[in-house]
Each structure stands twice: as structure tokens, then as C-alpha cells.
Amino acid sequence: MKNLRLLGTLIAVVTLFAFANKPMNGDRLNGVWQTGNGKAKVKIEKIGTKYYGKIVWLKEPIDPATGKAKVDKNNPDAKLRTVPLKGYRVLKDFTYKNNDEWGDGTIYDPENGSTYKCVIKMKDANTLDIRGYIGVQALGRTDTWKRMKTN
Amino acid sequence: MKNSAIAILTLFIFGSLSAQIDTLPPTQDTAAEEDFSMYENLQLADQTQDAWASTKIFDLSPQKLISVGYDWQAPYTISSGLVNPLTLPPNKYKTDYETRGNHGLRLVFNIPVISKNRLTWTVAGNYWQNSYMKIDEVGQGIGLLYENAFRNSLYRGLRTTGLASTLFVPLNATRFILAQVQADVNGDYALNDFNKHLGATKVSGAFIYGKRPHDRLQWGLGVSRTYRVGELNYIPVLFYNYTFRNRKGGIEMLFPARAAIRRTFNSRNILLFGYELEGQSYSLKQRDIQVHFPETGENNVELRRGEARIRFTYEKSISGFIWLSVQAGYRINTAFNVDNTKVFRGFTGNQPYFLQNSIGNAPYAQISINLVSP
Numbered sequence: 001m002k003n004l005r006l007l008g009t010l011i012a013v014v015t016l017f018a019f020a021n022k023p024m025n026g027d028r029l030n031g032v033w034q035t036g037n038g039k040a041k042v043k044i045e046k047i048g049t050k051y052y053g054k055i056v057w058l059k060e061p062i063d064p065a066t067g068k069a070k071v072d073k074n075n076p077d078a079k080l081r082t083v084p085l086k087g088y089r090v091l092k093d094f095t096y097k098n099n100d101e102w103g104d105g106t107i108y109d110p111e112n113g114s115t116y117k118c119v120i121k122m123k124d125a126n127t128l129d130i131r132g133y134i135g136v137q138a139l140g141r142t143d144t145w146k147r148m149k150t151n
Numbered sequence: 152m153k154n155s156a157i158a159i160l161t162l163f164i165f166g167s168l169s170a171q172i173d174t175l176p177p178t179q180d181t182a183a184e185e186d187f188s189m190y191e192n193l194q195l196a197d198q199t200q201d202a203w204a205s206t207k208i209f210d211l212s213p214q215k216l217i218s219v220g221y222d223w224q225a226p227y228t229i230s231s232g233l234v235n236p237l238t239l240p241p242n243k244y245k246t247d248y249e250t251r252g253n254h255g256l257r258l259v260f261n262i263p264v265i266s267k268n269r270l271t272w273t274v275a276g277n278y279w280q281n282s283y284m285k286i287d288e289v290g291q292g293i294g295l296l297y298e299n300a301f302r303n304s305l306y307r308g309l310r311t312t313g314l315a316s317t318l319f320v321p322l323n324a325t326r327f328i329l330a331q332v333q334a335d336v337n338g339d340y341a342l343n344d345f346n347k348h349l350g351a352t353k354v355s356g357a358f359i360y361g362k363r364p365h366d367r368l369q370w371g372l373g374v375s376r377t378y379r380v381g382e383l384n385y386i387p388v389l390f391y392n393y394t395f396r397n398r399k400g401g402i403e404m405l406f407p408a409r410a411a412i413r414r415t416f417n418s419r420n421i422l423l424f425g426y427e428l429e430g431q432s433y434s435l436k437q438r439d440i441q442v443h444f445p446e447t448g449e450n451n452v453e454l455r456r457g458e459a460r461i462r463f464t465y466e467k468s469i470s471g472f473i474w475l476s477v478q479a480g481y482r483i484n485t486a487f488n489v490d491n492t493k494v495f496r497g498f499t500g501n502q503p504y505f506l507q508n509s510i511g512n513a514p515y516a517q518i519s520i521n522l523v524s525p
Binding site: 032034036037038039041043047052056057064065072074076080083086087088089090092108109111112113114116125126127129131132133134138139140141142143144146147148149150 | 175176177178185187190191193194195196197202203205209210213216262263266267268269366396397398417418419471472522524525
């Protein structure tokens with residue numbers, strides 16, 4: 001009987017620990033990341049229960065065609081075409097799934113104004129595989145992002 | 152007890168707030184502007200990581216993941232001359248006939264099996280039909296048995312079913328290797344006798360070593376084994392994609408197979424003008440061919456078809472990732488000869504054909520609906 005009680009307590013502790021640990025795992029996504037081509041840095045942060053990523057740095061911040069800061073000129077929504085790219089939220093609505101994977105989100109590509117479904121996998125503490133896809137993951141492209149030192 | 156109630160209430164309120172955040176707008180939601188200068192001089196957390204050359208440059212016409220298209224050519228004349236009837240006296244026979252054009256479906260898929268910074272591996276497949284509409288004899292001719300046999304194959308329709316595998320391997324941030332191998336089954340087959348043509352599968356490929364100095368240029372040099380002019384050849388190739396500094400246009404080229412100048416109206420509307428060499432070597436196995444052509448073994452007779460297509464192509468996103476492509480131009484014949492499979496001419500060979508045909512040039516058009524790649 002004593003043993004059963006001990007086992008029950010152990011299970012409860014482990015379960016609690018697992019639940020308590022889950023958001024911590026998810027928060028490992030937070031930070032500043034450099035995109036695969038090195039042209040941008042994206043800051044990922046948790047807002048509410050979801051993860052979002054915004055552009056915080058551009059290698060070429062000035063549009064050579066206008067001589068002004070780059071804006072989201074390819075956005076299909078005409079109202080957003082004057083919004084500066086710096087500060088633009090390109091990753092949206094990600095939730096932590098488990099096994100170092102975040103899903104249910106989207107990624108926006110300012111180069112062509114398209115928004116794709118997206119899944120993020122953490123390969124190691126400093127590397128993310130960001131896969132944007134259409135419909136099914138097989139129809140997609142993976143970009144590898146690298147973590148930046150922030151302190 | 153009171154504290155617990157407050158805690159529960161607080162949790163409830165925050166929980167409700169969290170639940171209300173379905174998504175956020177793309178722009179900043181805070182009144183205070185963030186100081187972006189703090190991100191200027193950040194270093195990589197892991198300095199051992201390398202950068203790799205990307206597969207793309209800015210503004211290239213979109214890669215098609217799935218494409219369903221239809222190709223049509225206007226009427227033209229075929230002038231057919233018997234050149235090498237090995238079992239007959241070496242006289243030349245000639246017959247003219249006219250086809251009311253040809254047309255057919257073009258289905259293509261391109262699946263990125265691996266698509267990462269370090270390696271991209273794409274598997275592609277294609278199925279092309281080329282059906283010849285009613286063919287009328289328009290002149291007197293002798294040796295019709297041969298030409299009739301050939302015409303029966305054209306009536307049956309020519310088909311191409313192919314599989315390709317393409318590897319893009321970046322060597323560092325600016326250099327890459329592009330390798331492709333493709334196997335095509337071309338012939339006068341239908342679904343029920345496709346297997347008979349497998350023995351005549353044509354393997355082509357290319358190997359290119361290239362550079363990508365910046366986001367608007369990638370180029371490379373390589374060699375190719377190709378059937379684009381109708382028969383097998385080995386040629387050097389130049390791979391060159393360039394986007395002008397003002398991003399209003401560029402050049403897309405895999406010379407000599409194709410080249411085009413691009414006008415980019417915006418990221419969802421582009422116009423291309425250029426040419427493409429198109430060609431296949433079709434195995435002909437219809438019964439008449441087997442009976443009437445000399446030296447007709449199982450795999451001995453092929454149609455070497457090659458053409459140059461000078462065209463305008465307009466591509467437009469009609470809904471998100473669905474793009475419409477409309478192409479119109481002029482098809483110039485470069486080869487349409489019936490040949491012995493075993494003959495290899497390269498650049499200098501002058502062996503005679505079984506049937507040497509010259510066909511008229513014709514306007515053509517192509518339309519396709521495409522699902523394009525991210």
C-alpha cells in the first residue's frame with residue numbers, strides 16, 4: 001500500500017514536471033535568428049500563447065529603387081505596401097508541438113508577397129529548420145536559420 | 152482563501168486575454184518604436200556554422216511544382232523524302248502532305264524531396280502528348296508504303312514520359328554544383344504498349360559548376376548529354392540568371408537549350424521573351440513501321456524531332472500560389488527525320504536517314520495552370 005502511494009506520488013510529480021517543462025521547451029525558440037541567406041535577422045518572441053517573429057535587421061535596409069527604407073511593396077494587400085519591412089512580423093501564430101517542433105504557423109516572404117504554412121524544427125540550440133509549404137509539407141522549401149548571440 | 156480566489160481570477164483574465172489573441176497584425180503593436188540599432192552588431196551564437204549559396208536569385212520566374220498545360224501548333228506541310236531504303240534502289244522518293252496541326256497535354260511535376268540550405272534534391276516527372284490532326288496528301292508521290300507507315304505513327308500520337316532527378320549542392324556561400332539526370336520514354340505508344348518502348352529509354356543529363364556572387368546573379372559552365380535537337384549529342388552549356396539592379400527585369404538562360412529576357416512588372420506578373428530548343432528521339436514501333444522499314448529490328452527505327460520555339464511567355468499569379476502561364480510564338484523545325492537508332496552523328500556525322508522530312512514552320516500557343524514553389 002505504501003509502495004502504491006509512493007508510486008502515485010512519483011507519477012504525479014513526473015506529470016507535473018512534464019507539464020511545467022513544456023512551455024520552457026517551447027520558449028527555446030525565443031531569440032534573434034539570422035535567415036539562411038544572411039540578409040535578415042528575425043526576432044522570435046512569445047506573445048500570449050503563440051510565437052511570432054519580426055524582422056529586426058536587414059543587410060540592405062535601403063531600397064535602391066527609391067533610396068528610402070525598404071517597405072513591403074509586394075504585399076497583395078495594397079494598404080500594407082507602405083509598411084516598413086523592419087519590424088514586419090513574418091512569422092505568425094506558432095505553437096509548440098513537442099520534440100523541438102513548432103507548428104500551426106505561417107511565414108511571409110516579402111520577396112514575393114506570399115504567405116506559406118510553416119513548421120519550425122530546432123536541429124540544435126543554435127539552428128532552426130524553417131519549412132514553408134503549400135498544402136502538404138512535401139511541397140515546400142526549408143531554410144536553415146542560425147541563432148545570434150544577444151547578450 | 153481570498154488569495155486563492157484572486158489568483159484564480161487573475162489566471163482566468165490572463166487566460167481569456169491569451170485566447171483572444173488569435174493572430175497579430177504584421178506590424179508593430181506597441182506604441183513605442185523598438186530600437187533596431189541594438190541588432191546591428193550581433194554575432195552568430197555558433198561561429199563554426201557556414202553560409203551556403205542559395206538555389207535562387209531575386210525575381211526569377213517561379214519554379215512550377217505542378218503544371219497542367221496544353222500545347223497547340225497551327226497547320227503545316229510535311230515534305231517526306233525516302234533517302235536510305237537499303238533494300239531498294241537508291242532513288243529518292245518524295246511526298247508532300249499536310250497536317251492540320253498537332254496538339255497535346257503537358258503534365259509536369261517537380262517535387263523537392265530535400266530542400267535545405269546545404270542540399271536541394273528535386274524529383275520531377277513529365278508526360279507530354281503530341282497528337283497529329285488529320286494528315287492529307289497534297290502531292291503525287293511514290294514509296295507511299297514507307298510514308299504511310301510513318302504517318303500512321305503520327306496519327307497514333309507521339310508521347311514522352313520522363314523522370315528527372317536534380318541535385319543542387321552548394322560548396323560554400325558563392326559556389327555550387329548543379330547535376331541533373333533524366334530518363335525519357337518517347338514513342339508512338341499508348342498506355343497498353345508503353346512497356347514495349349522501355350528498351351528505348353533515352354538518358355540525358357547535365358553537370359554544371361557555378362557561382363552566385365550576389366542575390367541578382369548566378370552563372371555556371373558545364374557539359375550536357377542531350378536529345379534537344381532530336382538526336383544524341385554532347386555539348387557545353389552556359390547557365391546564367393541575372394536580375395537587373397533596378398529589379399525591373401533580367402535574363403534567364405541555359406544556353407544553348409533556352410534563353411529569355413524577363414520583364415518583371417511586379418512579383419505576381421512577369422513577361423518573358425526568348426527561345427527554347429525542344430526535341431526528342433521517338434521510338435517508332437507500330438506494326439506498319441516494323442513491316443515496311445528496312446532493318447526493322449525491335450528498336451531500330453526512331454523519329455528524330457527537333458525544333459526551336461521563339462516565344463513570348465506571360466506568367467501571372469491568379470490566386471496565391473496558382474499561376475497562369477500563356478505562351479505564344481513561332482515554331483521553327485530543325486529536324487523531323489526517321490533514323491536508325493544506332494546512328495550517332497554528333498556534330499560531324501553525315502550518315503543518311505531512312506526518311507528525310509522537312510516540315511513547315513508554324514505559329515504555336517501553350518497555356519498552363521501551375522502550382523508554384525515557395
